[in-house]
Amino acid sequence: MPESSISVAGSPQSEDFERVFKDHVDHNDVSKKRKLLPTWIDQVRVCLENGLEGTNDDGYSWRKYGQKDILGATYPRSYYRCTYRSLQSCWATKQVQRSDEDPTIFDITYKGKHTCNQAPHTAPAPASPEKQETKQINHHISHQQQQPNELLLNYRTNLRVNTEDLDNKEIASSFTFPSTSFGCMKSENQIFPVSALINDNPMGSFSPSFLSPATSESNYYSAYACQMNSFGGVLNSQHSESDLTEIISANTSATNSPIVNLDFSIDPVEIHPNFPFDTPGFFN
DNA sequence: TAAATTTGACCGTC
């Protein structure tokens, strides 16, 4: 799969996105007609990067089955279900909603667990729907005179994990951060250096004790503030509060939940802060 | 030609 070749860690799930999990018990879906899905939602915010295709491949094979214009949303919402829905009775679905505020960001909501045998890392990985959207995006961007700041912003990553209602502590075992994606993490009002959280593991990982502190309400963690860019710097946050307030939780399992990887395909490059990005021809 | 996508219609919920 192409994205594996651009992955720092070589993970087939390499994605440079903000992934947040929501531990959500869906008590409302009692429709008779509609399939009852497992009661968890895994919501992801994907930031597509210029020149990165397949950044949003979660390793599963999805088939698009619908698209709807959503009230108040600029972009339509796409509906996907597992390719092996019929073959293996896998009822996992996901919804992909392009962000109004930042078209390079896709909000992806996973519903239902994958019950198919397709492991993410062994997936045949046909062009995922996101890939195709990514291609469209990239095509679009290629026709824009993207400003340096926009470029830089494309290499951002921000992540928040909500452990509210975190009955399922499994999230800790499946949730990993790459050490290269950000330099610090914020837990509510506290900033934690990543180095304090991630030890020898090259990919970094949350310890259960970190992810699952007290069971107080709204005890979310955010790995947002430090937006490492490909130029080796830290960007100032330019996200709106709505970006920050995307609270998601996951009631997930280590086996079925797409593993979070925040990989960047471009190696960090040391560039002087005063580097003239506006030099003609530097950005094409 | 099989598989995937598109898209209008249908259905359930609010």
Add this chain to the structure above:
DNA sequence: GACGGTCAAATTTA
């Protein structure tokens, strides 16, 4: 009746 989610026929793609 509006809206979101799903179905399924038509169309496109590999």
